[in-house]
Amino acid sequence: MKKTKRLLGPALLALLMLSLGTLYGQRPRGKRSKVQAPKTATSATAGSDSTQAKTFLPASRALVTGRVSYVRNPHFRQLGSKYSVPSRQIYLQRIVADQFEAMSEAAAQEGITLRALSGTRTFEQQKGIWERKWNTRKGAPEERARDILLYSSMPMTSRHHWGTDIDINNLENSYFATGKGKAEYEWLCRHGHEYGFAQVFSEKTGGRPGYELEKWHWSYLPAAEVYLQYYHDHIGEQDITGFTGSETAGPLRVIADYVGGVETPRARALFPWSKK
Numbered sequence: 206m207k208k209t210k211r212l213l214g215p216a217l218l219a220l221l222m223l224s225l226g227t228l229y230g231q232r233p234r235g236k237r238s239k240v241q242a243p244k245t246a247t248s249a250t251a252g253s254d255s256t257q258a259k260t261f262l263p264a265s266r267a268l269v270t271g272r273v274s275y276v277r278n279p280h281f282r283q284l285g286s287k288y289s290v291p292s293r294q295i296y297l298q299r300i301v302a303d304q305f306e307a308m309s310e311a312a313a314q315e316g317i318t319l320r321a322l323s324g325t326r327t328f329e330q331q332k333g334i335w336e337r338k339w340n341t342r343k344g345a346p347e348e349r350a351r352d353i354l355l356y357s358s359m360p361m362t363s364r365h366h367w368g369t370d371i372d373i374n375n376l377e378n379s380y381f382a383t384g385k386g387k388a389e390y391e392w393l394c395r396h397g398h399e400y401g402f403a404q405v406f407s408e409k410t411g412g413r414p415g416y417e418l419e420k421w422h423w424s425y426l427p428a429a430e431v432y433l434q435y436y437h438d439h440i441g442e443q444d445i446t447g448f449t450g451s452e453t454a455g456p457l458r459v460i461a462d463y464v465g466g467v468e469t470p471r472a473r474a475l476f477p478w479s480k481k
Contacts, residue, residue, distance in 0.1 A: 260300045261428040262368065264435035270444070271328035271366035281368055284321055295324040298368035301425040305371060308400040317392045322421070323365065323372040331360040332448045339449050350453040354463060355417050359454060361445045362464050364405070369429040371402075372421045381420040390420050401425045405467040414478050415466025430471040436464055437475045 262280040267273050275281040275296045282299050288309050289295045297305065309319040326334075334357055342349040350359070364370040374389055375381065381390035397403060403426050406419035437460075445454040454460075465476030 261298050261431075264432050266439060268368075269366060269432050269436045269440065270361040271326065271331055271363065273327070273366075273368075275325045275327070275368060281325065284324065288319075289321040289324075293322070295321045295371075296368070297321075297324045297371065298425075298428065301369055301371075301428065304400045304402070304425060308397070308402065311396065311400075312389075312392055315392065317389055319373055319389065319393070321371050321373060322376065324370075325368040326363060326365040328360050328366070328447070331358060331363050331365065335360055336449050346450055347453050347456055350450050350457055354415075354457065354459070356419065358416075358463065359445060359451070359459055360448045361440075362454075362459050364424060364429065364467075367429060367432045369425040369432065370405075371423050371425075373423055374421060376421055378418055378420050393423065397423060401427050403469065405429075405469055407468040411468070412478060413466055413468055414462040416463060424467075424469075426469060430469060433464070433467070433469070433471050434475065436460070 262268055262273075262278070265273075280298050281296045282302050284295045284297060284302050285306060288306050296302075305319075305321065312319045335353065338353045338357060339349055342352055344352075358365070373393070375386060380386040393402070393404070402423045404420065404422065405424045406416045406422050407413065408418055440460065442455040442458075442460055445451055445459065457463075461476055462478065465472050466478065
């Protein structure tokens with residue numbers, strides 16, 4: 206009888222621990238599903254202490270202005286070759302890369318191909334794009350800058366600095382208007398939010414200023430909205446320097462109308478264009 210009591214004690218204790226685990230929502234470890242979509246794309250948009258906010262690189266001046274070396278930073282990784290166009294090495298923040306690859310796999314199951322054309326860019330890479338375009342244009346500095354800003358960002362102001370934004374499949378809106386491109390775009394519009402992605406350069410019919418429509422540009426909002434808030438709070442147009450034409454940043458209102466000219470909940474709360 207004494208021997209039975211000694212065995213019964215640990216058995217009851219194990220049973221009690223299992224019951225408490227069930228009561229407080231603990232589940233046995235098992236295989237995770239391949240698609241780990243965020244619960245909502247707004248859980249971290251206000252800079253909350255949510256689980257989502259702890260999974261990407263903390264906001265900083267270096268990050269939002271393109272001064273982080275993404276090749277060396279452990280928060281970034283290269284996309285798998287099957288998820289990007291041939292011969293391109295595209296880096297994103299790890300959680301963004303994971304989500305894009307999961308989204309691409311889900312799309313493939315429905316006959317849709319999603320491939321990244323461009324991801325993270327440093328200040329120097331964006332400067333190269335900007336100055337090449339600057340040198341092909343004529344006219345006054347503001348005229349040149351305004352023309353480039355139809356589809357390309359000034360260095361220090363690009364969302365591509367953040368490791369959250371991706372150009373997908375094609376860089377022409379007309380491609381997404383018919384046939385294969387239309388099917389790809391419609392799939393993204395239906396399912397992109399399930400993985401945290403949104404098209405931020407939408408039609409400008411609602412008063413959005415800044416860049417023109419870009420059906421190819423998709424942003425991982427759980428992180429990008431945090432960075433947009435940081436940019437609004439810490440970066441001024443006087444900080445935007447170091448490249449040809451930087452003096453036009455103030456007159457052209459590049460922060461209010463271009464950095465802030467995106468169709469997201471945080472942009473609407475922070476920038477005055479949505480209140481006109």
